[in-house]
Amino acid sequence: MPSFLRLALPLILAASLALVVAANLAAVEPVNTGWFNDLALDGYDPVAYFTDGTPVQGSKKHTTTYRGATWRFASAEHRELFEADPTRYAPQYGGYCAWAVAQGKTADADPEVWAIVDGKLYLNYNRKIGEDWEADRAGHIAAADVNWPELLDD
Numbered sequence: 273m274p275s276f277l278r279l280a281l282p283l284i285l286a287a288s289l290a291l292v293v294a295a296n297l298a299a300v301e302p303v304n305t306g307w308f309n310d311l312a313l314d315g316y317d318p319v320a321y322f323t324d325g326t327p328v329q330g331s332k333k334h335t336t337t338y339r340g341a342t343w344r345f346a347s348a349e350h351r352e353l354f355e356a357d358p359t360r361y362a363p364q365y366g367g368y369c370a371w372a373v374a375q376g377k378t379a380d381a382d383p384e385v386w387a388i389v390d391g392k393l394y395l396n397y398n399r400k401i402g403e404d405w406e407a408d409r410a411g412h413i414a415a416a417d418v419n420w421p422e423l424l425d426d
Contacts, residue, residue, distance in 0.1 A: 303366045310340065322361060332344065369395060374416040382397060
């Protein structure tokens with residue numbers, strides 16, 4: 273092997289590894305968390321929306337990490353359900369306001385303003401925005417589904 277190749281090979285391998293790591297990090301969708309913590313859904317239990325039909329505060333005793341955020345659960349059973357299938361329970365658009373994503377933006381969401389549509393959890397900024405979103409759920413979901421991948425690139 274030529275000496276220049278022997279010197280360059282470690283640099284080429286390091287650069288290749290850095291590109292793979294960067295691509296994988298970019299592929300992770302962001303999760304809406306607090307400004308000063310990594311808590312998803314303001315600490316609400318994402319599984320409870322589906323099992324209890326209402327927002328329920330999670331407990332510090334029952335947590336897991338998913339997509340770089342800490343998720344809390346009301347029970348160990350809920351945590352286990354989430355860990356077995358997080359994409360089933362995690363809110364759409366990383367927990368950002370579904371109406372805002374439909375408008376091509378991101379905004380915080382209130383865990384108390386929610387809907388389950390076709391087995392997926394959607395959150396909105398406040399009750400007024402939630403009412404606006406409800407007026408055309410299908411249209412807003414379709415627009416948000418188109419906008420979300422582009423918002424990830426920003």
